[in-house]
Amino acid sequence: MAERTYTSFADFWPFYLREHSRPATRRLHYIGTGLVIALAIAALLTRNWWLLIALPVAGYFFAWVAHFTVEKNRPATFTYPLWSLAADFRMFFLWIGGRLKPELERAGVTDTQT
Template sequence: MTAPPSAPAERFQSFGAFYPHYIHEHSNRTCRRIHVVGSALVLVALVLGLTVNAWWFVAMPLIGYGFAWIGHFFFEKNRPATFKYPLWSLMGDWRMFFETVTGRRKF
């Protein structure tokens, strides 16, 4: 019996192998859009942390993960990859964000 794409039987050996799984876990357009908005707001919080108040740095993970998890729990209806692959999931978030804002991936 083989594992479904959302639950790989073994750990990925590289980010290149992980990213197609990550994209599959973001099939829902609303979930992807919420991720992109959340990532953009993380960048805003970064700028605010550098220019206004350092407390904005605390908000960065709350904003980023908050938006992403809402997208997964309410729209994608799956478990965020962050729980099993925290670093690669973070890398996937930013790759998907930059692919989207540069027009390589549909918003």
């Protein structure tokens, strides 16, 4: 089956959420995204710019572990790298704000535990 091509972030977003349908997948993404934010803040505060090298490792390590072991799917970042990055942060901040569940439900995700 051919993979659908998304031409807007609005169309991509529900797909992204469905690709993160399991709570364990989302939790591992939250760890990675949280580490990215913490490392970026640490780099800014300490002016240790070498910490920036760790950003992709911190972000992608947990996400890819989640996709390959929990979700058993191909990370969306392989096809849509910028939209996936934006969606990672959107999902993270919606989760922090307690507003992710309705988004998951709209996307058709049945396990909406965050």
